[in-house]
Amino acid sequence: KAGVTQTPRYLIKTRGQQVTLSCSPISGHRSVSWYQQTPGQGLQFLFEYFSETQRNKGNFPGRFSGRQFSNSRSEMNVSTLELGDSALYLCASSAGGPTGELFFGEGSRLTVL
């Protein structure tokens, strides 16, 4: 059974640009959530989608957005990139129930210059 797949794995952008990251969950999982990991703030929750609907959102500015498609694949977008957006962005999938286990992908490493 394939795990959570994130693309691209590494990318470099400059300030002011925008970026789109993609996540394909484990087959059959309907929930996809996104996390940002930085050395200073650790792992922080961005948002979660379930059956194409945003179910929960963290405390990030509106520049961070996401969506989920009917096949449960998800994308997140960051517009007007800032230096502080440099981070490892992790996607997790689960079956979607309240007590479910989360499975993470390898992450997308974003560097903003």
Place this chain on the structure above:
Amino acid sequence: KQEVTQIPAALSVPEGENLVLNCSFTDSAIYNLQWFRQDPGKGLTSLLLIQSSQREQTSGRLNASLDKSSGRSTLYIAASQPGDSATYLCAVLNTGTASKLTFGTGTRLQVTL
């Protein structure tokens, strides 16, 4: 607001030692607690999931316990090996928060030969 603390922040032990990693959380209204492992530059690997109604879970040389009333969990690693070297993270899922995990800051473990 849930806060998760992990002690110690870093730990170095010789191969073969048994060790305990600690995790504490401030809000006991949780669905579950999950332990993860993260290798440098990589994503998170789920190690153990303990539901709020459970007291412990075991997988191979790993044993995790949960005392919800006191807001504590421990991860016990038996007969440590150099391959166990990684950062270990605990995360709690609060009731009513869908897939929003709150993570601790992690314990960086080094097992030396």
